[in-house]
Amino acid sequence: MNLFLNECGIVCALGDNLADVRQRMFAGDSGVKPTMAWSAGRMLPAGDAAGVLQDAAALPLHARSRNNQLALAALAQIRPAVDAAIARFGAGRVGVVIGTSTSGIASTEAAVRAHAETGALPASFHYGQQEMGSVASLLADQLGVSGPAYVHSSACSSSAKAMASAARLIRMGLCDAVVTGGVDSLCGFTVAGFSALESVSAARCNPLSANRNGINIGEGAALFLMSAEASAVALCGWGESSDGHHMSAPDPEGGGARLAIGAALARAGIDASQVDYVNLHGTATVQNDAMESHVVHGLFGGAVAVSSTKPLTGHALGAAAAIEAALCWLAMQDDNPEGLLPPHVWDGERDPQLPGLNVVAPGAKLGRPLRYAVSNSFAFGGSNAALVLGRLQ
Numbered sequence: 001m002n003l004f005l006n007e008c009g010i011v012c013a014l015g016d017n018l019a020d021v022r023q024r025m026f027a028g029d030s031g032v033k034p035t036m037a038w039s040a041g042r043m044l045p046a047g048d049a050a051g052v053l054q055d056a057a058a059l060p061l062h063a064r065s066r067n068n069q070l071a072l073a074a075l076a077q078i079r080p081a082v083d084a085a086i087a088r089f090g091a092g093r094v095g096v097v098i099g100t101s102t103s104g105i106a107s108t109e110a111a112v113r114a115h116a117e118t119g120a121l122p123a124s125f126h127y128g129q130q131e132m133g134s135v136a137s138l139l140a141d142q143l144g145v146s147g148p149a150y151v152h153s154s155a156c157s158s159s160a161k162a163m164a165s166a167a168r169l170i171r172m173g174l175c176d177a178v179v180t181g182g183v184d185s186l187c188g189f190t191v192a193g194f195s196a197l198e199s200v201s202a203a204r205c206n207p208l209s210a211n212r213n214g215i216n217i218g219e220g221a222a223l224f225l226m227s228a229e230a231s232a233v234a235l236c237g238w239g240e241s242s243d244g245h246h247m248s249a250p251d252p253e254g255g256g257a258r259l260a261i262g263a264a265l266a267r268a269g270i271d272a273s274q275v276d277y278v279n280l281h282g283t284a285t286v287q288n289d290a291m292e293s294h295v296v297h298g299l300f301g302g303a304v305a306v307s308s309t310k311p312l313t314g315h316a317l318g319a320a321a322a323i324e325a326a327l328c329w330l331a332m333q334d335d336n337p338e339g340l341l342p343p344h345v346w347d348g349e350r351d352p353q354l355p356g357l358n359v360v361a362p363g364a365k366l367g368r369p370l371r372y373a374v375s376n377s378f379a380f381g382g383s384n385a386a387l388v389l390g391r392l393q
Contacts, residue, residue, distance in 0.1 A: 218314020282308020
């Protein structure tokens, strides 16, 4: 059974609609900008999601969070197609599977600050705002569906694993369609946490460079309507693995990453030579880039086009995999017949310790439609996932 990504909605640092995100992505126009909003007076680059969000006051108290606002902004873009699927299949045959890692922690941060000043939590706070399952429950309620609704939270692989789970629900016959993807919102907690690990760059991140020194944290949401009904782009394969190596560092040998990519290719029924483009996890940390570049070179060689899009969007953590899948989805649409590719924005100073990869320069194109793309996601705790997207029409 082929599973198709029929519709996509996205909001991220590049914009709050497909057209703007597409234009800025292909132009290599970064949405990562310096801000002190989440770093206690320290100026740091971050990928703040663009656009106007729905007023949180319109939501039930327990669902009032920026995370849910971002998810609703992405949902609004695909809502007509989702409503049509519900009418076609029935509310009990449509599911919701989302990846996230922050949920509404920013709401809790604001409540704790208020408590420190007044001695009481504000009336605007409800513990449910930070519950991981909040976004799936809200989307299911908003849509009026009664199929399976749940969240994956495995750090930076969360939304790739959510999309794999959505595919399994359809293949098992439990759903006919699933709203799936990921959402994460910027907050002080994550910026402080990555800063404590000395993993945050004071400049725009610089993947694969000899000068790379850390990530830029971002936010956003990307949601897909997945079903077996044919459309331009399919989720052809997925692979998941666990390193069991370290709480925050990847296995330097990349064993788990290699397993995940290999499983995704096998499930898609293709070999590495058929892949046109690899969207790297590409965090711009020293260890991740070293591991991933060796794995990608070993599996695909040095000719396949690669890029990390995190300098454009920031690292959106639990939403990163879905946002990066959405960027691949955009590049695979019929309005890109020359195969223009998402560019790799960096300083161009190659690390001599890394194998040579074919990084995509702004404006680079295949000269034909993009057929197969692999998108990698490697998370804390050794949670690895890879997706294969393909044009089957």
